[in-house]
Amino acid sequence: MKLSKLYSNKPDLFGPIDFRSGLNVVLAEIRLPDNRDKDTHNLGKTTLGRVIDYGFLVSRDPKFFLFKHDDLFKDFVFYLEIELPDASYVTVRRGVEEATKISFKKHEASHQDFTELSEEGWDHFGLPFERAREMLDSLLDWRGVAPWDFRKGLGYQLRGQDDFQDVFQLRRFGIGAHKDWKPYVAHLLGFDHALMESHYDKQEKLDEAKTIAETLKAELGGSVDDVSKIEGMLQLKSKEAEKKQKLLDAFDFRQQDKERTKQVVEDIDARIATLNAQRYSLSQNRKKIASSLEEDQILFNPSEAQRLFQEAGVLFAGQIKKDFDQLIAFNRAITDERRGYLIEERAEVEAEIKVITTELNTLGKRRSDLLGFLSATDVFAKYKQVTDDLVILRTDIESLERQRGVLRRLQDLRTSIRTLSEERTHLQSQIEANVEAQSGDSSSLFSSIRLYFSEIVEEVTSHKALLSVFVNKEGHLEFKGEVLDDAGKATSADLGHTYRKLLCIAFDLAVLRAHLDQNFPRFVFHDGVFESLDDRKKANLLAVIRQYADLGLQPIITLIDSDAPPLAEDGKPVFSAEEIVVTLHDEGDEGRLFRMRAW
Template sequence: MWGQMKLSRLYSNKPDLFEPVDFVQGLNVIMAEIRLPENREKDTHNLGKTTLGRLLDFGFLAGRDAKFFLFKHLDRFRDFVFFLEIELEDASFVTIRRSVEEATKISFKKHEAGHQDFSALSILAWDHQDVAFERARDLLDGLLDWRALKPWSYRKGLGYLLRSQEDFREVFQLRKFASKHADWKPFLAHMLGFNAKLIASHYEKEDELSKRQDTAQTIKNELGGSIEDISKIEGILLLKQKEAEKKQKLLDAFDFRAQDKDRTKQLVDGIDERIATLNSERYSLTQNRKKILTSLEEDQILFNPEEAQRLFEEAGVLFKGQVKKDFQQLIAFNRAITDERRGYLQEERVEIEAELKRVNAELGSLGKKRSDMLSFLSETDIFGKYRQVSDEMVTLRADITSLERQRGFLHRLQELRTDIRALTEARGHLQTQIEADVEKQNSDPDSLFSSIRVFFSEIVEEVIDRKALLSVSPNQAGHLEFKAEILDESGNATSADLGYTYRKLLCIAFDLAVLRAHLDDKFPRFVYHDGVFESLDDRKKENLLAVIHRYAELGLQPTITLIDSDLPARADDDEPVFAADEIVVTLHDEGERGRLFKFKAW
């Protein structure tokens, strides 16, 4: 059997306000005496018997919770420093120093003799000083070395060892385990001797599976119900891409600058200098005639330079403001013409037209050819076609992007479906293994679980003369269900366990049975039960006390709290219920000195 792993001492830096509690090896009793008749009928007496368990939890580095009494009433407790001395399995001791003000800075000291008082010790004399909170928990975990709890930390099992009143409502699921089953069921299974690794993996696989299924659903929603076959999507995408290539070639053919260079080269090569000169002259004459006509038509400008410029820009052909500039000059010129010059203009027009006739006649067919070649500069049809192809291209590109996105989603969906199948298979495999393990532990009379079961039933039977059944079985989803039931005479489960009194008895029996079954392991030896005899009748109180004494003799350290009125009434009044050394704290209601903290209730 391993060494002690027990509570040794709890004290503070203010012994006048909180007296040291020295724990003994076997049974420890926290007795609250109600001495004033007017307090007899009260349900709660606020003397501090419950508070002691919470202080132990504080010493074992419970997380900082604003609702915890030390922090809730910080004005009262700010200056307190608490010291928890624990006996380790090698019979040496560790003292944990934790102040209320700086509750996340922890100090430790190892020592050979117990029942020390380090409250006045300089912080420098501690082995580990002001260790940060998480690091301190790791350190304490190593010092306690409760190996049988691994891979969990020592904190995980404390809930069963320091049960508060709220923790008697459920045998297995403690108040601090109000969270997901995955947080406590694998640990509980481990304590009862089942393969917790399988159970933890099962929850992990289930969690992964659930995430993948959610993602798959999100993708389905994104696709908006149009879940096409991926082959069909790929086919449509291919056709659209080919069409886009064709259209791009068409658009590339609309390169005006290239066409312009070609035609200019032909003109230079194919038509002699004379025709080029004439052409230029003809162009100039035409422009002059146009100017005159425009002026004569009294500002009736038919050509809109902005429109022309927009058209060229749209076609992607920029004439760098040239067209616009010419026509704006033209407008200014037009406005400058005064009435007396109209006659002069008319004459000039006649001359120009005569010149033009000559030039036109001379150029003849060459002019026609050249005109065709340059027609695209003023012809808007070609731009209309360009715009149409561009618009079609935009639509095609949008279709292709949408299809590619759909294809991406469908690929992801296919991957997810593969994952989901694999995870479902893995989960099923784990479920089979869990079922096999549970069956093995249940059927083996020498398994840890079988021992706990027997001890559990023995305790309940000794106290209330009824058998009790502890059962663990996987449900349809493969999760373990833990049950603690009281059986009737014919061995069937009854609803007797539903009452608070019996529920509490089942909790006590469970905790003791687990501790006893782990007596040969590196496992804690102490347990703290608050209000242990409440609402049991005298005979059952006697029976329960006999069980607790027997378990103390086995090497466990039960700490129980009770009010004197809950003591079992004995026929022989001369013999006290508890030995004097078993009562480690006596509280009473005659003034503040009788309270755990010697000041007014908070």
């Protein structure tokens, strides 16, 4: 499948371009000296690739130049003639003003002009856009890209300047969303794309399940994480609610009165009795402590005793008085230490009495309320109180049932997460096995592409290159193209724009060559193919491109004349007149692709 012709309904503004089977050159000549040092010249060599893409039914985008400058292009109608696998041709008609109305005409001869063809002369006229894409996909019959349609990998056949940043990830794929393009590249290289797509699907479902599980855990608030516990609580609450409901239905509160009486007698009264006994015991201890503190006072005074002894005529002085003073001092030291302990114990006892007293007051009030319930003569007051209790119970039951539902869903999600994780791991193992099998088989499609890729880079740069595929830690495929040094190690040369562009060109050509035996595109468009290369590499690359053209491919290259390879030794032009399908120049509007002022 190759390009045959591109033309418009305004040949004075956009002239017809007849493509040939082999090498096609779009040459931009910079004739004005003042323009030679400019980086851009706006002659249209890059725009040509966009017009071809438009003929291949690219989606309508307001940023696309035809729509962005609607005032200039709204009256244009473009015709793209394509050679089909059976050597017949189809012409795709697409206007700018009605960009979603597409027409088709199949024919046997090439290089036709259907600008004057009536509506009845078209096989399909004004088809809706999506229907037209399906029609073109059927006509092209690119079985080599199935199960995708013809648009999926068209970027590898139409490499603009923005598409040389990465060998594998085209600008149109955007950043991220690897699942949208990695399976396709894997398929081009001969790997099992279905395994990759399944792996991405499992990963998405796993991530979604984990996100929902985290949301449910946050909803539960970490309060309960056990279904059996919730079930038990529900059973108890439900039984209690059932009893109260029966009570209300019967309008009989004898059982309720009995339960309240039992609660008063067995619970509150028993507790009050216990607390009173404790308070009595503590009060007795406090009384004993007070007595001990009073008894610990030393009432004997040696000075007073000496005065009494003198009055009686008895000697009480000297060593006798001194021994009494020492004895009293000793006893006072012991007494002071003991008093400290007694004071601490008294404080503890009083604190306990205070706590008990507070609880007794609370229990007393509760006892009074319950006795009031028993002595109430208004049955409706009892009915209201039981109803209030039942409402609280039902609220608790609803909350528990909601928690149970959430927790059951969370458990189901956890089971699903475990299953998905196991399935993802199994798929990763299959992907790894597939990569190993294809990489190790010298007759595989991947091995052929890898060999052609390396040969192209080596012929141009004298360095080998390695095309590799491996499985990353997430289980997805990674594609890598590297330039190797003499020792066979990867160098940083591929990080530069020049080498990166060369790797892109080598990849595109290698893929096309490896698919020559399939229904697959045969053309490739490379914009600015020789930019930044030295003369020797330019000559080597041109030789490779011509070699691939001889194999049956249709390379379409654009270049500025200053970037052309050097003349041959015999002085002949680099390109023959037949190879140059478009010549652009900077001497006025006539030299541009669109012969009008620059926009």
